[in-house]
Amino acid sequence: MLFSQVKGQEELKQRIISVIDANHFPHAILLSGKDGYGNLAMALAVAQYISCTDKHHGTDSCGQCPSCRKYGRLIHPDLHMIFPTTTTSSVKANNESALFTDKFRQFVSENGAYCTLGQWHTYMESDRKQGVINVKDADKIVSQLTLKPYESTVRTMLIWNADKMNNEASDKILKILEEPYPNTVFILTTQHKERIIPTVLSRVQQITVPPIDNVSMQAIVKEMFPDISQDELNLKISVANGDFTALKNIDSFRQQELRQIFVDINRIAMMYSKHILELTVYAEELSKRSREDLTEIFDYYANTIDKCFLFNNNVSTDYHPLFWADGKFKDKFPSFITANNIEGIYKLTEQTQQNIKYNANAKINLTDTLIKLGQLLANR
């Protein structure tokens, strides 16, 4: 990744480049900010620049030297990537980053390094399990440290979403961070600095990755949507709030479809007692969709419900969770999601997805889900 491929963040890039050029780069840094602000992109650009053999000092890596070419494809042998993993249908036990490296490379490349942990979970097919960085990952780092870097003078240990390290892994990493290793830099990223143990925090140089500034966002949006009106441009910028991943997801066709289904499911469920026929017809229509499609629909559903709950409880969210919906639904719906029913709705969503996965009769399953959902929403 070149610095020029990192969106915005000009000030931060300059600051980091000058520290590297002056040979003052610390042995461990923590980039903290939302993934969509460019944590990972920045981490990869830093690693590539450090390792580049023909860098344009003060500006960027060359992009051409053997090291840059390997970094560009994330296949440099001195780039070690650690990230949260779960067990999956193909990795049934002992999950660790090393077993997912190819998949992670592909994932990061497809997304230009602007990707969220949630997207990664979907990509690795974690099936709603929460990813963890465990002690096996830390052990891998330790075993690498006993070796010399393979090709470069410096090797990079990248830990993406480092707050997902469990206690055992944190302890082990802490010991490593206590003493700098020659020819090794650690680049950690996090969206939740407060979840990293203080002893680890005190051993890394903390760097805040801020939201992408408005001027850069305007340029990015104009490049993505050359014919956009000023009003639409302003809306996108305010919704995305400096987050490039959010910007990418605002208006795709699929997003629009998922939003409409979210509205329909709730509308139909809420009138279950009076319009049961309409409900069964809708359930049958939904049941014709593929399993993957339905799984995504209910992922989206649970996610949006979560946002509505936070919004309803005045937990700061950057924008209205249903900003795309019209009038009454947008104004009223979040108030239906309360502490009384949120757990039940999560469980119902999960159960529905399980049933979908195991090939239960989809029409009966979905009819049942819609009725139960109606009951839960009535019971706020």
Ligand SMILES: [Zn+2]
């Ligand atoms: Zn280079």
